[in-house]
Amino acid sequence: MNTKIASAPITPAPEAAAPARSYAGFLKNNMRDYGMLLSLIVIMGFFEYMTDGTLMQPLNLTNLVLQNSYIVIMALGMLMVIVAGHIDLSVGSVVGFVGALAAVLIVNYDMNFVAASVICLVAGAIIGGAQGYFIAFFRIPSFIVTLAGMLVFKGLTLALLAGQSVGPFPPGFQMLSSGFLPDPFGGDNLRGLSLLLGVAAAAALVFTSLRSRAKQLRHGMENEPRAFFLLKNGVFAAVMVYFSYLLASYRGFPNVLAVMSVLIVAYTFVTNRTVLGRRVYAVGGNEKAARLSGIKTERVSFYTFVNMGMLAALAGLIFAARLNTATPKAGTGFELDVIAACFIGGASASGGVGKVMGAVIGAFIMGVMNNGMSIMGIGIDYQQVIKGLVLLAAVFVDVINKNK
Amino acid sequence: MGSGRTELAMSIFGRSYGQRISGTVLKNGVEIDVSSIGKAIAHGLAYVTEDRKGLGLILEEDIKKNTSLANLGAVSKHLVIDEAREFGVAEDFRRKLKIRCSSILQKVVNLSGGNQQKVVLAKWLFSRPDILILDEPSRGIDVGAKYEIYSIINELAAEGKCIVMISSEMPELLGMCDRIYVMNEGRFAAELSAAEATQEKIMRAIVTHGDNQNEH
Numbered sequence: 053m054n055t056k057i058a059s060a061p062i063t064p065a066p067e068a069a070a071p072a073r074s075y076a077g078f079l080k081n082n083m084r085d086y087g088m089l090l091s092l093i094v095i096m097g098f099f100e101y102m103t104d105g106t107l108m109q110p111l112n113l114t115n116l117v118l119q120n121s122y123i124v125i126m127a128l129g130m131l132m133v134i135v136a137g138h139i140d141l142s143v144g145s146v147v148g149f150v151g152a153l154a155a156v157l158i159v160n161y162d163m164n165f166v167a168a169s170v171i172c173l174v175a176g177a178i179i180g181g182a183q184g185y186f187i188a189f190f191r192i193p194s195f196i197v198t199l200a201g202m203l204v205f206k207g208l209t210l211a212l213l214a215g216q217s218v219g220p221f222p223p224g225f226q227m228l229s230s231g232f233l234p235d236p237f238g239g240d241n242l243r244g245l246s247l248l249l250g251v252a253a254a255a256a257l258v259f260t261s262l263r264s265r266a267k268q269l270r271h272g273m274e275n276e277p278r279a280f281f282l283l284k285n286g287v288f289a290a291v292m293v294y295f296s297y298l299l300a301s302y303r304g305f306p307n308v309l310a311v312m313s314v315l316i317v318a319y320t321f322v323t324n325r326t327v328l329g330r331r332v333y334a335v336g337g338n339e340k341a342a343r344l345s346g347i348k349t350e351r352v353s354f355y356t357f358v359n360m361g362m363l364a365a366l367a368g369l370i371f372a373a374r375l376n377t378a379t380p381k382a383g384t385g386f387e388l389d390v391i392a393a394c395f396i397g398g399a400s401a402s403g404g405v406g407k408v409m410g411a412v413i414g415a416f417i418m419g420v421m422n423n424g425m426s427i428m429g430i431g432i433d434y435q436q437v438i439k440g441l442v443l444l445a446a447v448f449v450d451v452i453n454k455n456k
Numbered sequence: 457m458g459s460g461r462t463e464l465a466m467s468i469f470g471r472s473y474g475q476r477i478s479g480t481v482l483k484n485g486v487e488i489d490v491s492s493i494g495k496a497i498a499h500g501l502a503y504v505t506e507d508r509k510g511l512g513l514i515l516e517e518d519i520k521k522n523t524s525l526a527n528l529g530a531v532s533k534h535l536v537i538d539e540a541r542e543f544g545v546a547e548d549f550r551r552k553l554k555i556r557c558s559s560i561l562q563k564v565v566n567l568s569g570g571n572q573q574k575v576v577l578a579k580w581l582f583s584r585p586d587i588l589i590l591d592e593p594s595r596g597i598d599v600g601a602k603y604e605i606y607s608i609i610n611e612l613a614a615e616g617k618c619i620v621m622i623s624s625e626m627p628e629l630l631g632m633c634d635r636i637y638v639m640n641e642g643r644f645a646a647e648l649s650a651a652e653a654t655q656e657k658i659m660r661a662i663v664t665h666g667d668n669q670n671e672h
Contacts, residue, residue, distance in 0.1 A: 267539075267540060268539075268540075270540075271540040271543060271544065272543075272547075273539070273540065273543045325536055325537055325539070326532075326535050326536055326537060327528045327529075327532050327535045327536075327537060328535060330521065330525075330528060330537065331528075333514075333517065333521075334514055334517070334521075334525060337514035337515070337516050337517055338510075338511075338513065338514045338515065340510060340511050341510075341511055341512055341513055341514055341525075342514070342525070343472070343493065344469075344472060344493060344503065344505065344511050344512070345493075345525045345526040345579070346470075346493045346494040346496075346497045346526055347525075348492075348494070400516075404514065404516050404517070405516060
């Protein structure tokens with residue numbers, strides 16, 4: 053640093069106060085994160101009990117992953133859009149449109165499914181970019197632009213499919229959604245590779261957490277109290293291994309779980325540790341201050357929409373592969389689940405606040421509730437009432453906490 | 457108030473104010489391109505806004521992230537942020553500028569006005585400017601913090617940095633500046649050296665300039 057400001061006496065660091073206080077302070081600052089995780093566990097426990105253990109059966113757990121993968125994947129993009137201070141209402145329609153595009157290319161035109169998938173992803177990026185262009189550079193509120201996009205792409209889906217369902221897809225394309233990781237060990241009851249991957253992922257989690265904690269301690273940075281750290285990582289690793297075991301005892305890891313996991317890790321890294329992520333938070337936190345700090349705020353907003361469009365396209369491919377047909381109604385209402393997942397996960401509607409893990413946990417809270425209530429035989433009518441109330445309650449708790 | 461000082465400063469700082477901006481910017485006798493804020497920062501300009509809550513800080517973020525915001529390149533490698541280095545930088549500024557906080561992970565929204573001002577100052581000092589434009593740096597902060605800000609400005613000037621301070625408080629101007637430009641209705645009304653400047657002369661410059669404007 054070349055800005056030497058002469059000999060300021062070093063004030064004693066006030067944070068070196070009694071550990072009990074920092075304990076409480078840490079809990080207070082991070083209550084949201086722990087609270088969310090806790091509520092997911094409580095909700096899972098509740099439904100596990102109410103469904104007499106059906107929820108956690110390997111078959112059902114596999115279904116849970118398959119049913120929610122596209123919501124989780126879109127929640128990653130939506131989180132960045134919301135953090136940047138916008139919203140995207142068009143994702144459900146984009147899912148339908150991309151599914152239809154894939155069906156037309158693969159089924160009607162006999163195109164190779166890999167090439168068709170690439171075209172679909174690019175189409176998604178262009179759709180996102182087109183909407184982002186009006187939002188970022190012309191400053192039209194994202195609510196309006198994406199509402200228009202929602203209508204446009206819903207209409208285009210109908211036009212593309214001529215009102216019909218188109219399918220089926222070739223088996224290779226279906227593997228995207230209904231395929232499972234291969235099992236080279238040939239175990240009869242247990243898929244060895246999946247279990248191994250689960251254990252490896254848990255080990256990697258523990259290893260990287262330990263390493264970053266060691267680094268934090270070495271540089272005198274603040275960190276969570278040791279008890280929390282051990283408890284959190286221990287529980288996480290145990291849950292990962294246990295779930296891997298459950299999945300491995302059915303048909304192993306679904307392919308989409310692998311895709312989803314890679315994306316979750318990548319987006320967590322981008323939002324937490326990169327300059328790009330920092331800029332997105334800055335733009336959402338205070339756009340004017342971000343611009344005056346040299347950040348090209350329009351460009352940041354634009355790219356969050358490009359990214360969202362691409363992830364919505366990926367979700368569209370996965371959803372089409374799962375149904376094995378493209379239908380005009382595919383994707384209807386998805387945007388609501390995705391947005392709800394982000395807000396349950398602690399994102400702020402005014403921008404600048406929200407975490408990838410929060411959105412993922414939020415998506416799973418919604419997913420577990422959907423699944424659990426269906427198993428319990430609660431009608432679709434009351435399911436929606438309950439989901440709506442849970443969303444309201446989650447945001448209410450946030451607001452109360454913030455004003456305290 | 458309405459004299460066009462902030463407008464002038466922000467126009468120079470990457471054309472961040474208004475639309476139709478003309479003119480050239482010379483630094484050390486060489487014309488520099490300040491057509492965007494990023495370019496202005498790259499050319500060693502920094503602008504500490506008078507509206508620290510609206511334009512200066514991201515209130516919901518912590519001190520650390522606000523400090524590094526205008527110079528993320530210096531705390532990152534291949535676009536990945538080096539958290540230890542960032543922490544060290546922010547901790548350094550906390551100590552040098554005596555920012556009073558429980559830790560640099562505290563949100564700036566919870567700081568007092570004076571300490572918020574110091575965080576904005578830290579952000580722009582970390583961008584390593586040659587020319588630091590301070591817009592009303594002592595507005596809305598307590599006397600103690602005001603004194604500390606003055607000391608920091610003096611130390612920076614002693615290091616050879618060029619400091620442009622915008623202020624409406626005449627005692628502050630007379631006490632701090634080597635040279636005073638008086639602005640009125642968007643134009644320079646007078647240039648005074650520290651030796652000749654008095655409150656009366658500054659007021660007279662404004663009044664006579666205003667009269668001339670009305671006559672013409």
